[in-house]
Each structure stands twice: as C-alpha cells, then as structure tokens.
Amino acid sequence: MNLLLYIIFVTTIFIIYVEYNVGGILFRPNSLGKLSTNLYSMFSYLIDPLYNKFLWSVQLLDVNYIFVLGISLLLYI
Numbered sequence: 001m002n003l004l005l006y007i008i009f010v011t012t013i014f015i016i017y018v019e020y021n022v023g024g025i026l027f028r029p030n031s032l033g034k035l036s037t038n039l040y041s042m043f044s045y046l047i048d049p050l051y052n053k054f055l056w057s058v059q060l061l062d063v064n065y066i067f068v069l070g071i072s073l074l075l076y077i
Helices: 003-021 039-050 058-063 065-076
Strands: 027-029 035-037
Touching (some): 003 058, 003 065, 039 065, 058 065
Antiparallel strands (some): 027 035
8 A cells, every 4th residue: 555545544544533532623613603624623633742742641642643643654664
C-alpha cells in the first residue's frame, strides 16, 4: 500500500474513532443550533498534541493523533 494512502486511511479511521468517543471535534453545532462540519476544529485537534502536554497522558494516548500516527507508521515499516 502506498504510504500516502496509508496515512489518509489511518487519519480517517482516527477521526471517526475520536468523533465517536470524544465527540464535537468534526461535527459541532453552529450559531443556528444545527450540526455542521468544522474542519478548523478537527485540524486544531489533530495538531494539538504538538502544543499541549495534556494529550500525552497514558489515559489519552488513544485520542492523540501524533502518537497514533507514529505507531501506525512504525507498524507500516
């Protein structure tokens, strides 16, 4: 499998997993109270472990994109 396709696959599965377990990352209520897609919020959450130590605790490693991507790339190699 191509590495880029693998990263896209892992990212997609991760986003679905986080949205199911944490919620409110990709789909958030807008100012009208209706659910809408918020790509900025999703992107911010994905890179948040680079700036925030909170997501590096052992209990939250499953929702840490940098950690999951790193482990996935190690498994790919």
